[in-house]
Amino acid sequence: MLAAIKAHAEGVDVLMITSGAFGRDSAVTWMAGGGFQCALYPPDSLEVQSKDTIINGRHLSNQELVYTLLKEAPSCIMDLEGWGEKFHKKSGRFVQYFLPGHSYARCLQREKEKGVSNFGDEHHKVLPRQIRAKGIPIREDFLVIDLLSADGRIAGAVGIDLREGDFKAISAKVVVLATSGYAACYKHYLTGPSVTGWGHGMAYRAGAEFMDMEFIDCYPYVAVWPKLTMVGDWAANVRYALSGKFYNKMGFEFWESYRRKGMTRAQAIFKEVEAGRGSPHGGIYLAFSHLPANLVDDYIKTQGGEKWLKELGAMGFDLRKDAIEVYISAMSTLGGCKIDEHCRTTVPGLYAAGELASGFDGAHTLAGNMMMFCFTSGSVTGREAAKEAKTRQKVEIDEQQVKELHRKVF
Ligand SMILES: Cc1cc2nc3c(=O)[nH]c(=O)nc-3n(C[C@H](O)[C@H](O)[C@H](O)COP(=O)(O)OP(=O)(O)OC[C@H]3O[C@@H](n4cnc5c(N)ncnc54)[C@H](O)[C@@H]3O)c2cc1C
Structure with missing residues (x-):
């Protein structure tokens, strides 16, 4: 959602697709509880948080990506607060909690309201409202099945309109995948049952490089x-x-x-x-x-x-x-599409954000870093994808490819 908001702010046409009812689907983000890590006040700093993240990831992270995304974090917090998220604050200052593995208390939490302090509950209200307020077109109850390509680039996607039962193709100059992780592939999982790596499958079939799938x-x-x-x-x-x-x-x-x-x-x-x-x-x-x-x-x-x-x-x-x-x-899966510091996958025209993307955490995610990664990668992806879309010509759908995918599905 943040990617859609940021891309829309760059003045490009955006279509937001979700497999469930918009804002009420099985997104993991609505479940997130504990917090969101962000170095805001000295002696904490971007450098210390980057170091903590890299050391805890057993030095397997893309260090440039870590730095780029952590740098984006304070502006994400300001955006969220500006849109109405209620952070726990005292005398105008964000209250930050200590969680293991972090050098300083830097975990932001939402203001407790009626006994609830779950951040996901807050994102649930604020983000869909922003998408609607900005007039970003939404296609809900639409299950994306696969990606389309043309001239060596991603050119759109096909999927099933779950209301009508129709198979449809959508062209796009660039595609941002943010379909979450694959925790529900395990016998015991804390996510909803649909978190089975849909986007991982699509990106893999499109030839994307993957990393850290074992973590x-x-x-x-x-x-x-x-x-x-x-x-x-x-x-x-x-x-x-x-x-x-x-x-x-x-x-x-x-x-x-x-x-x-x-x-x-x-x-x-x-x-x-x-x-x-x-x-x-x-x-x-x-x-x-x-x-x-x-x-x-x-x-x-x-x-x-x-x-x-x-x-x-x-x-x-x-x-x-x-x-x-x-x-x-x-609970969360760390492996996925390898992204660079612009959140580009290795397939031209395909970007990845959130738990589907990999390269930030390495072998281990620090408590509260996952949400921060999902938000900041969404923010960077939206901007970067929009920049690229502005340089591309209109994309024509290859009907033969659509027919072939239709045949495979039905
Ligand atoms: C119980 C729980 C608590 C957590 N608490 C914290 C915490 O306190 N702090 C923290 O940092 N992290 C926490 N995490 C991890 C964090 O919440 C997740 O990593 C993060 O929310 C994932 O966000 P996402 O945007 O990648 O995916 P999601 O929020 O799951 O969004 C994915 C979206 O993609 C859509 N989608 C998927 N497949 C398709 C398809 N084929 N076609 C169309 N749409 C599709 C879904 O409908 C959904 O809207 C928690 C995780 C769990 C399970």
Whole structure:
């Protein structure tokens, strides 16, 4: 969306396409919670944030891209605030929180409103409103299936109008893909089920170069048993604040031995299950039974989690006595289309932004850097794609190619 807004501001014709109902589709951005990292005040700086990002990415990032995008971050914040996003501020200054891996407290959060501090909720309101206010044409409920090419360049896309059921082709001087990651390809994931790398497939078929596909950002524990109807990360929310213990199937509390080796909880859980020491439903045990029962009750109540207890109770589980089974869950994927500092892929006429694009994070994403990357890459992509579009002639659709793609789909 930011790419569309920025391209439109450059005075080119933009068409925004989304596979769902605009502003109410299954975008991951609406789920984002914790924050948005941006160095704003000394002694923090662009240089320190770049260094943190590169070191945490195990030096696999495109360092020029890191610097370019982090430089863009403050103006993205100003845009978002100008459009009405409510950031947490005190005396006119952004309040910034510390998150692991960052040298300074630089995580911006939204102002808490009616108990909600989820940033995604705020983006959800503000960005679609801007697209509409600027009169950017939207094609919603349109599933893009593949890209069209002409003269060695991307020339548009084909897809299915999900309302009419029609197969349609759209020509474009340049295409920006921002179709998110592929977390839902894993057995356990925190995104919506449609986040399966649609754009990755299209870009791959168009010949784009990919990088870092082996790196994913995992939430260390979601409940795999009992299966509950509530959001997948409730076990993590309890575990983060309450001091729970992890056991393998032999009752061994394994976390400390991995921690001493410098491994993460996600790695420890993965290793235990891989070694055949997991629980019956493919996880490990998470228990709170060492804590006084009323302490567990009190904490869960403060989190508004009585419904968890009720639902667990109905399934015969008492969180104060019984262990639940948890496993790691894919949250964000770091691999994707290799982009340069103009957010160009290796295919002429094709740009990539957001989780589909790769090169910023390297092997590991710092908490709150993903949103920052998605916004800044959107911003740069919109501007750069518009610049290129201005230099191109009108594109003719190759009907033969459209027929061939139609044949493949149906
Ligand atoms: C639970 C959760 C919490 C998170 N919290 C944070 C956080 O606090 N801080 C942080 O930095 N990161 C966080 N992340 C990661 C971050 O939210 C994502 O990386 C980011 O939102 C991805 O944005 P995006 O623009 O790439 O994709 P999305 O926001 O998912 O948008 C992709 C869009 O593409 C459309 N689309 C996809 N395929 C097609 C197709 N074939 N045709 C047409 N349209 C299509 C979709 O409908 C959607 O509108 C979180 C992730 C999760 C799952």
